[in-house]
Amino acid sequence: MDSMQQQALHKNRGTDNCHIRLKIVNFETHDNQISHETQGLSDKHLVVRRGKPFKLTLLLHGRSWNPCTDRMVLDVCLGSLFERIPVLFNGERTGHPGWSAVMYPDKRHSQSVTIYVCSPVLSSVALYDLLVHIDTIQHRKTYAVGKFVLLCNPWLKEDPVYMPLNVHLDEYVKSDYGLVYMGTCANISKQLWSFGQYEPGVLEACLTLLQISPQHMNNSHQDYMLRADPVYLSRVICAMVNHNDDLGILEGRWHGGYKDGVKPTDWSGSADILQQWVSSKCRPVRYGQCWVFASVLCTVMRVLGIPSRVVTVFNAAHDSDANTTIEEYYTSIGEKLNLSQDNIWNFHVWLECWMRRSDLSAEFDGWQVVDPTPQERSAGIFRCGPCPVAAIRQHCFGAQYDTPFLYASVDADVIQLIVKNGLVVGRAVHTEQVGQLICTKSVGSDKPENLTRTYKGIKRGMAPRLEVSLNIDGVPLLGESIRMCVTVTNQSSNTRALMEHVNAQLKEYNRNPQESFWKTHKEMHIKPWEVLTLHHSIPYSEYESILAGDGMVNMAVVIKDTRTRERVMAAKEFSISTPPITMEIEGGDIIQVRKEHAVQVTFTNELTKTLMGAVLTVEGSGLMQEKQEVRLVFLQPGQKIEMGVSIMATSPGTKLLVATLRHSNSPMIVSRSYQKVSVTAV
Structure with missing residues (x-):
C-alpha cells in the first residue's frame, strides 16, 4: 500500500453496524517531509524528526465526528513497547510531556479531520507502527494504519544533536x-x-x-x-x-x-x-x-x-x-x-x-x-x-x-x-x-x-647540536625522478667529519616499510655553524618495477659524526602521483534528472614508456547502469586513450563519475579521477 494514503486495516472490537469508521489515512508525506527536512530519504515510509509535530489526515465514513461523544486514541508501537496517546480536540491541553496528538476538524469536509502528532524530543530512533482506536458510545474499533520512521532532530534546540547554523x-x-x-x-x-x-x-x-x-x-x-x-x-x-x-x-x-x-x-x-x-x-x-x-x-x-x-x-x-x-x-x-x-x-x-x-x-x-x-x-x-x-x-x-x-x-x-x-x-x-x-x-x-x-596543544623539544632535515622537491610524479634535499646544520663551534646515509624503502600507508630499494652514502666535513645542503635523485628506473598500488615511499637520512659517534636522523614519507584522467560533461556538471548527457573521457600517457594492455573504465552509481571500458594493446608515450559515454540520472542529488586507467606494465598502479555531478529535479 502507498504510505501517503492508506486504506485503514480494521481490527474489529465491537458491532459491525457502527456509525463511524476510519476509511483512509493520508500520511501527508510530501508536506511532512518538507517540514521535517527528510525529503528523498524514503519512498516507502513517512520519515519525520523527533520533537516536531507531523500531520495525518483521516477520512471517516458514516456520520460526522462528534467531539462530545467520540474519542480517538493513538498507539505508537516499538516491538512489545507502546505509548498510548489520547487525541485531544482543538483547544484542549495535554497534561503530560510525552507523546501528544491534537485533532483539527476540516471545515470544508465534515468527515475529514487532521491530527498533529508530536513525539518527545528524546524519543528513540526507529521504525514505529501506528494504530488508531475510535471510541463511540456504542463501540470501539482499532485500525492498523501504517508505519513511520522517527529520526534525531538537529534543527531542534532541545535535541542533543542540535546544530544552530x-x-x-x-x-x-x-x-x-x-x-x-x-x-x-x-x-x-x-x-x-x-x-x-x-x-x-x-x-x-x-x-x-x-x-x-x-x-x-x-x-x-x-x-x-x-x-x-x-x-x-x-x-x-x-x-x-x-x-x-x-x-x-x-x-x-x-x-x-x-x-x-x-x-x-x-x-x-x-x-x-x-x-x-x-x-x-x-x-x-x-x-x-x-x-x-x-x-x-x-x-x-x-x-x-x-x-x-x-x-x-x-x-x-x-x-x-x-x-x-x-x-x-x-x-x-x-x-x-x-x-x-x-x-x-x-x-x-x-x-x-x-x-x-x-x-x-x-x-x-x-x-x-x-x-x-x-x-x-x-x-x-x-x-x-x-x-x-x-x-x-x-x-x-x-x-x-x-x-x-x-x-x-x-x-x-x-x-x-x-x-x-x-x-x-x-x-x-x-x-x-x-x-x-x-x-x-x-x-x-x-x-x-x-x-x-x-x-593538539603546542609541544616543544630541545634542539640538538647537530641538526638534519629532509625535504622532497615538489610532488613526485610517476615516470619522473624523485628529487630530495638534505640540510645539515652544525650548531657547535667545532668542525665535524660526517658520514651521510640516505635510504629509500617501499611501504603501504598503514604498515611499516619493506626492504630498501635505493641507498647512497657520502663523507663530508662541516664547519662551525655551517649549513650544508645536499641534493639526491632517484631515477624512475630505480623504482618502476617495485612500486606498490598506493605509491608510498619511506625516505630516511642518518648523519653520523665519525669522531664522537653522535648520530642524528630525519625521515619523510611521501606518495607518488599518477597522470590524471580528464572527464568533460556536455553542458557542464549540473544536469537534469532523466535527461541524457554525453561525457568525453581522456587519458594521455605522460610517461616515457609504452603502456601495455591499457584499459580505461568509467562507472557511476545513479548515472550509468553498468560500467563501460575501452582497451588498447599499446599506449605510446604522448598517445591518448579516449571514450565517450552517456549518463542519465535516475534521482536528484550529487552523483560521482569514476574513471580508472589500468595497464599491465605495473598492474598495481592505477590512475583514477572523479567528477562530481549535481543532479537537479527540473
Whole structure:
C-alpha cells in the first residue's frame, strides 16, 4: 500500500453496524517531509524528526465526528513497547510531556479531520507502527494504519544533536557527497565520496543495521529505550560498520589479494555497499579500509539525523601497547626495522559526530571522534568512541570513550632509536611528527579545513647540536625522478667529519616499510655553524618495477659524526602521483534528472614508456547502469586513450563519475579521477 494514503486495516472490537469508521489515512508525506527536512530519504515510509509535530489526515465514513461523544486514541508501537496517546480536540491541553496528538476538524469536509502528532524530543530512533482506536458510545474499533520512521532532530534546540547554523546542517546532515583526503602531508590527494543517503534502500538498510545489532538481538526492550541517546547510537553503529563482532557491513583487508571482493580503492560511495549488504542477507561486504569504514558510518549517522563529517589524520599513530608513545627502530644507515608493534599510518580516516555529552560535563559537548576501523577493542568490541575532541586536546584521559588511544593517534611522541649490533647508538624524540595535519572538507566548498589545533596543544623539544632535515622537491610524479634535499646544520663551534646515509624503502600507508630499494652514502666535513645542503635523485628506473598500488615511499637520512659517534636522523614519507584522467560533461556538471548527457573521457600517457594492455573504465552509481571500458594493446608515450559515454540520472542529488586507467606494465598502479555531478529535479 502507498504510505501517503492508506486504506485503514480494521481490527474489529465491537458491532459491525457502527456509525463511524476510519476509511483512509493520508500520511501527508510530501508536506511532512518538507517540514521535517527528510525529503528523498524514503519512498516507502513517512520519515519525520523527533520533537516536531507531523500531520495525518483521516477520512471517516458514516456520520460526522462528534467531539462530545467520540474519542480517538493513538498507539505508537516499538516491538512489545507502546505509548498510548489520547487525541485531544482543538483547544484542549495535554497534561503530560510525552507523546501528544491534537485533532483539527476540516471545515470544508465534515468527515475529514487532521491530527498533529508530536513525539518527545528524546524519543528513540526507529521504525514505529501506528494504530488508531475510535471510541463511540456504542463501540470501539482499532485500525492498523501504517508505519513511520522517527529520526534525531538537529534543527531542534532541545535535541542533543542540535546544530544552530543552517550552513552546518546543510553540510553535515543534508549533503550527500564529501571529500576524503589521503596520501601524505607532502602530497595530499582527495577522493570524492557519494554518501548516497537519498539512494533507494539506504535508509531501510540503516534501520536494518539497528535491528540486527547484538544489543537489539540480546535485549530489544532495552535497546529501544536507549536509542534516544546519540552516544549509545554511535557506539552501536560504530561496531556494526565493521563485521568483526557481529553481522556488520564491511570486512577489512589491508594486504594480499582482493579477487573475492572489491578493492577498497575501487569504492566511491556508500549506497552500493549498503545495498549489497542488505541484498546478501547481511553478509559482510568485501573489502574496506579506514576511509571506506568512516564514509559508510558517515552515511548512516547522517541518515539518522546526527551531524557528521569525515576527518583525515596525516601521520596517525597506532599505539598498540597503550603507553601513548611510538617507538621506531632504524639501522645505522637509515633502514627502518620492524621491531615495534607500534606504527604510524601515513593517513587514517575517522568520523566526527556532533552531540551534547550529557554523561560528561558541558566542556566536552560538540564534535566527538567515532572510529569504526577495527584496530583495538573498546569494552571488548571492535569500535572506538565517541570521544570528545576537547578531551583529546586537554589530555583528559578519563573522559569516555577511548581518549588515551585517540590522543596517541594525533599527538604521541615518536622515539626514534638507531641500533647497531643490538645496541642503541642514537636516540631522538619528535614531538610534532604525529598528527602533522588533521583536516576535513570545508563547509560549502571543496577546500580542506585544517582541524589540527582543535586536537593538539603546542609541544616543544630541545634542539640538538647537530641538526638534519629532509625535504622532497615538489610532488613526485610517476615516470619522473624523485628529487630530495638534505640540510645539515652544525650548531657547535667545532668542525665535524660526517658520514651521510640516505635510504629509500617501499611501504603501504598503514604498515611499516619493506626492504630498501635505493641507498647512497657520502663523507663530508662541516664547519662551525655551517649549513650544508645536499641534493639526491632517484631515477624512475630505480623504482618502476617495485612500486606498490598506493605509491608510498619511506625516505630516511642518518648523519653520523665519525669522531664522537653522535648520530642524528630525519625521515619523510611521501606518495607518488599518477597522470590524471580528464572527464568533460556536455553542458557542464549540473544536469537534469532523466535527461541524457554525453561525457568525453581522456587519458594521455605522460610517461616515457609504452603502456601495455591499457584499459580505461568509467562507472557511476545513479548515472550509468553498468560500467563501460575501452582497451588498447599499446599506449605510446604522448598517445591518448579516449571514450565517450552517456549518463542519465535516475534521482536528484550529487552523483560521482569514476574513471580508472589500468595497464599491465605495473598492474598495481592505477590512475583514477572523479567528477562530481549535481543532479537537479527540473
